[in-house]
Amino acid sequence: MADLTRVAEQDLMKSSVEEADKPALVAEPPANLDDNSSSSGRGCFAEKEKEDTGGHQPKVSRNRKREFEDDSRKVHMGEGHGQTVAAHYNELQEVGVEKRSESRIFYLRNFNNWMKSVLIGEFIDKVRQKKNSITVLDLGCGKGGDLLKWRKGRIHKLVCTDIAEVSVQQCQQRYSDMKVRSRPSERIFNAEFIQADSSKELLSSKYDDPAMCFDICSCQFVYHYSFETYEQADMMLKNACGNLCRGGYFIGTTPNSFELVKRLEASPTNSFGNDIYTVKFEKKGEYPLFGCKYDFHLEGVVDVPEFLVYFPLLEEMAKKYSMKLVYKKTFREFYEENMKNEEHKMLLKRMKALEQYPANDHSSLASDKPDDYEHVEELMKNGKAELPMGTLSKSEWEATSIYLVFAFEKQL
Secondary structure, eight states: OGGGGGSOHHHHTOOOOOOOOOOOOTTOOOTTTTOOOOSOOOGGGOSOOOOOSSSOOOOOOHHHHHHHHHHHHHHHHSOOSHHHHHHHHHHOOOOOHHHHHTSTTHHHHHHHHHHHHHHHHHHHHHHHTTOSOOEEEEETOTTTTTHHHHHHTTOSEEEEEESOHHHHHHHHHHHHHHHHHSOTTOOOOEEEEEEOOTTTSOGGGGSSSTTOOEEEEEEESOGGGGGGSHHHHHHHHHHHHTTEEEEEEEEEEEEOHHHHHHHHHHSSSSEEEOSSEEEEESOSSOOOSSOOEEEEEETTTEEEEEEOOOHHHHHHHHGGGTEEEEEEEEHHHHHHHHTTSHHHHHHHHHTTOSEEESOOTTOOOSOOOGGGGHHHHHHHHTTOOOSSEEEOOHHHHHHHTTEEEEEEEEOO
């Protein structure tokens, strides 16, 4: 816990009331999407996140530090939520492309997948400027949804690991099928597959080569599960960064704790959301650094407990493993920045990450609620868009805007 002593106590008491983002999208989200800010937050996220202006941070008080240790120890003594998460993903049924296309969140899932594609592609390109043989750790690989991204990136070696045994088996089967379907002239990366709880088990002892050095560790929509305790969050960081090469990258996507708490404090109840996602906390006003649990539900995909990740703390903890933050961006910021790239815009279209508005004669809109497309009508009225255009429904924009992307670089 010595790492926590460098975290400013005043920063730990800051809240999620971030400056409202303005919309600037090909298919813009509702202009008031982030206007529900609240200054009434209490606890460690009670005011606007403070930028690090000088690098000096006072120590956490001894009482405060002891409180973190005690909370962490109490949670750590139990089995924790790892098995709940594993059981949930083990029980998720694999569905075909046709069934997925009928999902209410078809475009949302494609949009999130596009975000991952752009992020992964960006850092593969960065590594390839220095070397051709790229080794990757996919930390929380799930069923192998990113295998094609690694294939496109022409990496040399991939290690896939996940807490859910069934997911790892399905990932391995997808890899085998991909090799069978590949062209004879195409070289597919080598891969190994490991079922393990990366927040409690040291992965390097399970590798074929324990001294293996990774150029990229990708952790997509997973790291927040480890913030149940300090020990788990630290073990996940050790697995993510401990075997990174010098100049290697730890990249990922995770819920934005400041956005979550901001929406919670603006809600009259202990929950918020819409018809496709809901977030429910046990109570308002108290947000411990570890074990701050909330229940997250995303239509047909996720229904498990998660934990707030206070990002300034994650950044501080990562220094233990010689990691420096390259950037942290909200999904909105990342999207707007990358839509300036024509290649990324074309990829967005190919991946069907946005739906056409209005729908054509052979299709229907994802949402049957008229107000879910008021943001498009507003753009039309102000002369800022022409139909047809690509967009997500308001409900989907709200769901995807709770996330952020991040990237750290190994400094040793």
